[in-house]
Amino acid sequence: MQRESSAGYITRAPRSSGLADVLEILLDRGLVIDAFVRVSLVGIELLTVDLRVVIASVDTYLRFAEAVNRLDLRAVDDSRSVPDLFEKGGEEVAETKTKGAVEGGMDAIKEKIGLGGHDDDDEDDDKERSRSGSRSRGNNR
Amino acid sequence: MSRLYLYGITRPREVPQRLADQGVSLVADDGRAAVVSELDEGPVEATRRNLLAHADVVEQLHEETVVLPARFGYILEGREEALELLALPEIEQLLERHARTCELTLRGKYEESVLAEVGAGLQPLRDAYRAQPSVEVGIALGEAVGERLAGRRARDKSLVLDGLQPLVLDVVAGEPAGEFAAFDLALLVERDRVHSIEAQVEELSARLSPPLHFKLVGPLPPYSFVRLAMPAVA
Numbered sequence: 001m002q003r004e005s006s007a008g009y010i011t012r013a014p015r016s017s018g019l020a021d022v023l024e025i026l027l028d029r030g031l032v033i034d035a036f037v038r039v040s041l042v043g044i045e046l047l048t049v050d051l052r053v054v055i056a057s058v059d060t061y062l063r064f065a066e067a068v069n070r071l072d073l074r075a076v077d078d079s080r081s082v083p084d085l086f087e088k089g090g091e092e093v094a095e096t097k098t099k100g101a102v103e104g105g106m107d108a109i110k111e112k113i114g115l116g117g118h119d120d121d122d123e124d125d126d127k128e129r130s131r132s133g134s135r136s137r138g139n140n141r
Numbered sequence: 142m143s144r145l146y147l148y149g150i151t152r153p154r155e156v157p158q159r160l161a162d163q164g165v166s167l168v169a170d171d172g173r174a175a176v177v178s179e180l181d182e183g184p185v186e187a188t189r190r191n192l193l194a195h196a197d198v199v200e201q202l203h204e205e206t207v208v209l210p211a212r213f214g215y216i217l218e219g220r221e222e223a224l225e226l227l228a229l230p231e232i233e234q235l236l237e238r239h240a241r242t243c244e245l246t247l248r249g250k251y252e253e254s255v256l257a258e259v260g261a262g263l264q265p266l267r268d269a270y271r272a273q274p275s276v277e278v279g280i281a282l283g284e285a286v287g288e289r290l291a292g293r294r295a296r297d298k299s300l301v302l303d304g305l306q307p308l309v310l311d312v313v314a315g316e317p318a319g320e321f322a323a324f325d326l327a328l329l330v331e332r333d334r335v336h337s338i339e340a341q342v343e344e345l346s347a348r349l350s351p352p353l354h355f356k357l358v359g360p361l362p363p364y365s366f367v368r369l370a371m372p373a374v375a
Contacts (some may be wrong), residue, residue: 001194008355009346009350009351009354009355010342010343010346010354010355010356010357011354011355011356011357011359012339012356012358013356013357013358014359014360015196015359015361016200016358016361017201019189019192019193021358022147022192022193022195022196023192023198024246024248024315024318024325025246025358025364026192026195026196026210026213026360026364027192028212029157029210029212029327029364029365030210030211030212030213030215030364030367030371031149031150031209031210031211031212031215031235031253031367031368032147032211032212032215032368057145058280060283060287060320061279061280061282061283061284061286062276062279062280062283063283064282064283064286064287064290064320065278065279065280065282065283065286066258067253067256068256068260068263068267068282068286069267069270069271069282071253071254071256071257071260071270083205096222114281137355141208
């Protein structure tokens with residue numbers, strides 16, 4: 001049972017609810033006495049690996065880069081805060097105008113680091129192909 | 142002699158019917174009681190069902206009185222071992238310490254728009270990435286964003302801690318899980334001060350949201366405040 005605060009930025013729950021909560025709140029915590037401990041578990045490693053996302057990964061950096069680009073494209077040298085952008089509806093405009101280009105960029109990246117499903121060894125050829133791909137998609141918008 | 146799964150330690154009392162129906166019982170001795178259920182052979186599986194059952198038992202018992210929650214997966218070889226555990230002076234001290242406490246967990250998470258804020262000073266890199274969205278430039282930009290996000294995280298965490306410190310008995314800061322996670326705090330508070338924490342979180346949210354979202358869970362048993370550092374005795 002959860003409720004959102006009136007502002008929508010606070011989630012309040014009286015008890016841990018659902019697996020995600022339980023994992024974050026009670027896993028690895030609780031009474032342990034060294035002399036007595038008999039913790040006998042199967043499967044805990046899998047659960048903790050799922051939970052503790054590796055933060056400093058290439059994949060994360062590329063997603064950050066893509067997101068900064070997307071969030072920012074409309075206001076190039078502008079230091080307005082994000083709420084301003086939302087209020088002026090800028091987000092939507094930027095999204096429509098630039099999505100093709102950004103996706104094209106990400107495709108190029110994915111192909112280069114081997115996530116795109118291509119097994120082409122020739123890097124230059126690969127790059128060339130995805131660049132033209134991003135152009136044509138951009139023009140479709 | 143059957144093995145016992147240990148949920149936690151409490152004061153002797155009647156087990157609520159719903160839990161008794163699930164096989165939960167107490168091993169009591171001299172004002173202290175282990176909350177247990179009988180266990181078949183083999184290890185405890187860390188399944189969703191088992192984890193939620195553990196939380197359900199200790200959290201329901203905690204609604205009425207003190208419970209020291211055991212770590213998930215804690216197994217006793219029999220009643221004797223339960224009684225040995227209950228006889229430890231440290232257990233009595235913890236029961237007294239937590240007689241009127243509870244834990245609240247407060248987790249902070251950013252919405253994606255935080256990236257636009259932390260990326261505000263990275264114009265040259267962003268221009269470069271836009272001009273040529275290559276892996277190298279992408280990683281350089283993403284790394285710089287990640288660095289600034291880490292700084293933002295540290296700043297917000299200390300603002301939140303400063304705001305809460307006067308209201309809490311103790312704090313344990315965990316490692317936030319996930320790239321948009323800001324902080325993960327376990328707060329030990331008097332049961333009758335939960336409302337003042339709620340009010341303080343509202344105030345913090347007024348200052349930090351957006352992009353920061355808060356999740357406040359509790360009152361919970363003191364999961365993060367029952368560690369004992371004891372020498373291993375034979």
